[in-house]
Amino acid sequence: MKRVSPSIKPAAPWYGAKALAQKVALREEKKKQNLKKIYQEKEGGVNVMLISHIVAMASNRVIGDKGEIPWKIPGEQKMFKEITMGHTMIMGRKTYEAIGRALPGRTNIVITRQTDYAAPDCIVVHDLKSALQSCPSDESEAFIIGGGQIYQATISSADRVYLTVLPMEVPGDTYFPEFSESDFEVIRSDFIDAIVPYHFYIYERINGNGWVESSPMLQP
Ligand SMILES: NC(=O)c1ccc[n+]([C@@H]2O[C@H](COP(=O)([O-])OP(=O)(O)OC[C@H]3O[C@@H](n4cnc5c(N)ncnc54)[C@H](OP(=O)(O)O)[C@@H]3O)[C@@H](O)[C@H]2O)c1
Numbered sequence: 001m002k003r004v005s006p007s008i009k010p011a012a013p014w015y016g017a018k019a020l021a022q023k024v025a026l027r028e029e030k031k032k033q034n035l036k037k038i039y040q041e042k043e044g045g046v047n048v049m050l051i052s053h054i055v056a057m058a059s060n061r062v063i064g065d066k067g068e069i070p071w072k073i074p075g076e077q078k079m080f081k082e083i084t085m086g087h088t089m090i091m092g093r094k095t096y097e098a099i100g101r102a103l104p105g106r107t108n109i110v111i112t113r114q115t116d117y118a119a120p121d122c123i124v125v126h127d128l129k130s131a132l133q134s135c136p137s138d139e140s141e142a143f144i145i146g147g148g149q150i151y152q153a154t155i156s157s158a159d160r161v162y163l164t165v166l167p168m169e170v171p172g173d174t175y176f177p178e179f180s181e182s183d184f185e186v187i188r189s190d191f192i193d194a195i196v197p198y199h200f201y202i203y204e205r206i207n208g209n210g211w212v213e214s215s216p217m218l219q220p
Contacts, residue, residue: 048211049132049135049139049140049141049142049211050140050141050142050159050160050208050211051132051141051142051144051154051157051158051159051160051211052141052142052143052144052158052159052160052161052162053143053144053151053154053155053158053160053161053162053163054080054083054084054143054144054145054161054162055145055146055151055161055162055163055164055176056069056071056073056076056163056164056165056166056198057163057164057165057166057175057176058071058165058166058168058169058170058172059165059166059167059168059169060169060170061175061176061177061178062169062170062171062172062174062175063146063147063148063151063172063174063175063176064098064146064147064148064172064173064174065170065171065172065173065174066173067094067097067098068098069098070170070171070172071166071170071196072196073164073166073194073196073198074194074195074196075192075194076164076198079164079200081103083143083162084103084106084143084145085105085106086105086106087106087107087139087140087141087142087143088106088107088109088135088136088139088142088143089103089106089107089108089109089142089143089145090109090111090131090132090135090142090143090144090145090150091108091109091110091111091144091145091146091147091150092110092111092112092146092147092149092150093110093111093112093114093117094147094149095145095146095147095150096108096110096119096122098147101120101121102119102120102121102122107123107135107136107139108121108122108123109122109123109124109125109131109134109135110122110123110124110125111125111126111127111128111131111150112124112125112126113126128150128153128154132211141160142211144158147174148174148175148176148177151176151177152177155177155179157211158179158205159204159205159208160202160203160204160205160208161179161184161201161202161203162200162201162202163176163200163201163202163203164198164199164200165198165199165200165201166196166198167197167198167199181203183205183206184203184204184205184206185203185204185205185206186201186202186203187202187203187204188200188201188202189201
């Protein structure tokens with residue numbers, strides 16, 4: 001039998017979990033400090049707003065097919081509601097039509113090039129910059145909720161990506177764009193073992209700095 005020196009203590013069974021909790025707490029603190037710094041640097045009466053993508057994609061990056069989301073994941077819509085509630089959601093005209101109405105408890109902004117487009121209980125805008133400018137002045141986090149065209153146009157400006165990944169390929173015609181994962185840190189990674197199992201990640205841009213009115217990004 002292999003002898004273990006009494007001076008070498010085996011790791012306590014909770015060590016991994018405790019170390020992980022400490023790491024997460026440290027990271028949260030670092031994030032808070034970073035955000036505080038950003039607010040201090042950019043303050044001067046200007047609100048700094050995070051731009052977040054929230055999306056569910058299949059493992060082949062499909063997010064839509066023929067104007068619809070080609071799956072239903074029980075529980076996933078509840079999570080979407082919890083994350084976006086009270087915030088602003090920015091969407092393309094086609095995504096708005098797929099949803100079919102303004103979602104309650106949130107500011108709904110619809111982007112279209114059609115100058116006479118009407119969407120009840122929504123703010124209708126005609127370019128991306130106007131969408132950001134139309135967010136309430138005290139908004140802390142605006143959610144880009146799709147679809148493919150709007151994700152593609154804004155991914156380079158996203159501070160966070162709330163990403164649900166179905167572990168299967170699904171046929172479709174609309175995709176979530178590739179993004180440089182090395183520009184982001186994964187701050188949450190869960191496997192949800194539901195009827196339809198899925199992964200849920202939150203990516204946060206390293207050195208992300210939110211959007212202020214004067215940002216040069218997303219010029220129309
Ligand atoms: N899985 C998911 O998480 C998820 C989330 C959202 C959507 N989806 C799916 O994605 C699909 C829709 O995506 P999509 O790419 O076809 O359409 P979309 O991005 O929802 O909307 C495209 C429309 O937005 C307007 N638009 C886009 N860029 C613009 C700009 N720079 N300025 C002004 N207007 C602009 C145009 O409207 P006009 O044509 O009116 O000018 C364009 O036709 C659907 O299948 C939907 O179900 C999936």
